[in-house]
Amino acid sequence: xPIIYENPEFTEAEELLEQEALQEATDLSTSRLFSKLLExxxxxxxxxxxxxxxxxxxxxxxxxxxSLQYIGRNVLVRAGGFLCGPTxxxxxxxxxxxxxxxxxxxxxxxxxxxxxxxxxxxxxVVLNVLLQVxxxxxxxxxxxxxxxxxxxxCNFLHxxxxxxxxxxxxxxxxxxxxxxxxxxxxxxxxxxxxxPNLLKHLLKAIMPISEEKMDRIVENFIDDKxxxxxxxxxxxxxxxxxxIEVGKEKRFRLTEKEKFTDAFDIICQCLGDLCENDRIxxxxxxxxxxxxxxxxxxxxxxxxxxxxxxxxxYDLMWxxxxxxxxxxxxxxxxxxxxxxxxxxxxxxxxxxSKFVLQSIGILWNSFLKHEYVSRMSDYFDEAMNERIDNExxxxxxxxxxxxxxxxxxxxxxxxxxxxxxxxxxxxxxxxTQQDGYMDKIKYLSNxxxxxxxxxxxxSDDELEEKVMVDERKKRKEERCCKEANRALKAARx
Numbered sequence: 001x002p003i004i005y006e007n008p009e010f011t012e013a014e015e016l017l018e019q020e021a022l023q024e025a026t027d028l029s030t031s032r033l034f035s036k037l038l039e040x041x042x043x044x045x046x047x048x049x050x051x052x053x054x055x056x057x058x059x060x061x062x063x064x065x066x067s068l069q070y071i072g073r074n075v076l077v078r079a080g081g082f083l084c085g086p087t088x089x090x091x092x093x094x095x096x097x098x099x100x101x102x103x104x105x106x107x108x109x110x111x112x113x114x115x116x117x118x119x120x121x122x123x124x125v126v127l128n129v130l131l132q133v134x135x136x137x138x139x140x141x142x143x144x145x146x147x148x149x150x151x152x153x154c155n156f157l158h159x160x161x162x163x164x165x166x167x168x169x170x171x172x173x174x175x176x177x178x179x180x181x182x183x184x185x186x187x188x189x190x191x192x193x194x195x196p197n198l199l200k201h202l203l204k205a206i207m208p209i210s211e212e213k214m215d216r217i218v219e220n221f222i223d224d225k226x227x228x229x230x231x232x233x234x235x236x237x238x239x240x241x242x243x244i245e246v247g248k249e250k251r252f253r254l255t256e257k258e259k260f261t262d263a264f265d266i267i268c269q270c271l272g273d274l275c276e277n278d279r280i281x282x283x284x285x286x287x288x289x290x291x292x293x294x295x296x297x298x299x300x301x302x303x304x305x306x307x308x309x310x311x312x313x314y315d316l317m318w319x320x321x322x323x324x325x326x327x328x329x330x331x332x333x334x335x336x337x338x339x340x341x342x343x344x345x346x347x348x349x350x351x352x353s354k355f356v357l358q359s360i361g362i363l364w365n366s367f368l369k370h371e372y373v374s375r376m377s378d379y380f381d382e383a384m385n386e387r388i389d390n391e392x393x394x395x396x397x398x399x400x401x402x403x404x405x406x407x408x409x410x411x412x413x414x415x416x417x418x419x420x421x422x423x424x425x426x427x428x429x430x431x432t433q434q435d436g437y438m439d440k441i442k443y444l445s446n447x448x449x450x451x452x453x454x455x456x457x458x459s460d461d462e463l464e465e466k467v468m469v470d471e472r473k474k475r476k477e478e479r480c481c482k483e484a485n486r487a488l489k490a491a492r493x
Contacts, residue, residue: 002026003055005047005121021046030056034071042079047121050079054125057107058133073102073110081119108137109149112156115166127169134173138183147186150177154190161201164259171266178273188274188281196289198267203299205260206309218249261309268312272319275326282323291329301344307354314358321365330366335375349397351404357413360401363394364417373423380427395427399434402441408476411444415483422490432491441491444484447477 002025004018025033025048037045037053053072060069077098082091094116101110111130115123141149153173160166174191177183209217271290274281285291294313298304320326334342348359367373380395398421401414418441421427432438 002052003048005051007047017046018048021048021052025049025052030060031068034068034075037075038071038078045075045079050076050122051125054122054129057111058129061107069107070102074099076114076122077102077117079119080114080117080122082117106137106141106145106149108134108141109145109152112149112152116156120165124165124169127166127173131169131172131176134176138177138180146183150183150187151190153177153187154194157191157198158194161198164256164263167263168259168266171263171270174270175266175273178270179277181277184274184278188278188284191270191274192281192284192288192290195267195271196293199264199290199293202260202264202267203293206257206264206305208304208306214250214253218253264309265312268316272316275320275323279323282320282325285320285323286325286329295339295341297340297344301340301347311355311358314355314362318358318361318365321362327365327368330362331369331372334363334366335372346392346394346397349394349401351401351410356401356405357407357410360398360410360413360417364413364420367417367420370423373421373427377424377426380424380430395421395430396434399431399437403434403436408473408480412476412480412483415441415444415480415487419483419486419490422487422493428491438491441484441488444480445488447481447484 002022004022006018007014010018024036028036033049034053037049053075057069057072060066060072077095080095080098082095094113098110098113098117101113105113108130111126111133115126115130117123117126138146138149153170157167157170157174160170174187177187178191180187271285275285294300294316300310300313300317321330330341333339334345337343345359345363347353348355349363350356353359367376398414398417401410402418405411405414418431422431
């Protein structure tokens with residue numbers, strides 16, 4: 001269905017021209033529309049016409065329609081806002097590359113190149129079209145095209161990391177690539193190379209600031225803007241200065257900050273997906289600066305960012321910790337308390353912490369091998385000379401979480417960590433002596449029996465109702481029961 005380009009700053013005459021362009025796109029066939037636009041002067045092509053050409057390109061995939069798609073691509077390149085020619089200036093390299101791309105590149109690569117054109121009204125929509133086309137088009141790329149596309153995508157991330165409008169759709173495309181088995185081999189290396197600088201920029205952009213500081217930044221920006229306008233005026237020229245609204249500029253900066261926060265969330269999801277879907281990525285992450293960028297004590301242990309941003313960091317660290325090589329890395333950092341990592345994780349290993357799930361999850365993955373638990377014996381032995389209710393100790397923290405928490409997910413990771421810790425005589429004695437710990441473990445290990453009992457006792461009329469049990473809750477209880485059984489077996493061993 002044809003679309004129309006709307007702009008609140010349009011005059012009545014401009015709105016009529018856009019309506020005429022919409023009517024033209026509705027009445028004419030695709031081939032006739034493309035031919036007329038190709039023959040038309042660039043200045044007379046309305047934005048509505050260009051948007052309709054852009055959204056028609058993904059549908060021109062048959063061999064018989066390739067020539068038509070070539071015409072549509074040329075129309076978009078000609079109307080891209082390039083100021084070049086014999087009397088204007090030299091031809092930009094991007095313009096030359098785009099003309100060549102019209103003939104040679106797959107649609108995804110062409111759209112990615114096209115998104116860098118000077119005319120931003122088109123460039124922003126191009127990225128949205130790319131997001132729709134990518135899941136299909138990437139399956140039909142040649143190996144060389146995949147390699148080229150992934151490299152260009154990551155280069156665009158680096159170049160446009162300061163543009164909140166372009167960054168979000170680019171990262172959404174990256175999220176698709178990070179889960180695609182065909183694209184990961186070509187995507188993992190360039191993404192990990194640009195990720196540290198991108199994360200540093202985003203962490204700086206989403207840094208919380210007070211309202212007073214925001215007001216000062218906006219005021220300084222407006223003052224500089226006015227000074228620049230005055231300097232651009234010729235001597236003796238009388239021109240009205242453009243009005244700049246303080247409230248509008250402030251809202252823009254707050255909106256931009258929210259967009260960068262979303263971008264930080266998406267890039268962290270991409271890095272987590274890569275590590276889950278490719279074993280090689282774990283070592284590549286260790287060789288990069290990603291851990292040095294994110295594992296700063298001020299980020300994961302301080303109060304610089306709000307809980308949402310901090311949760312994103314903890315989630316990513318937990319996902320990375322499932323990689324065997326990263327597990328070894330975390331185990332060493334926990335053992336040596338490098339960067340106060342162990343103390344920070346221990347601080348959040350309590351039922352009332354917002355990051356208890358991630359903290360205990362990371363600790364669980366750090367103690368997955370018996371040797372990792374054994375070499376912490378000196379630390380565990382310190383509890384022998386301390387009070388049994390000492391809260392600043394890992395063994396007591398874990399048992400307290402099991403006893404006090406009612407969250408099934410938290411209880412699952414706490415029971416999993418308990419099962420790994422209950423492997424030495426002292427840890428076994430220490431943890432099982434906590435009042436209520438063994439009772440809670442036994443209760444959790446019998447969670448699934450209630451379903452069996454209810455089903456046995458239910459009549460045929462009630463059976464259908466029993467099937468309607470919340471499956472999500474049932475799965476959580478099943479996982480929790482499994483880990484509690486492991487902890488119970490370890491305690492009884």
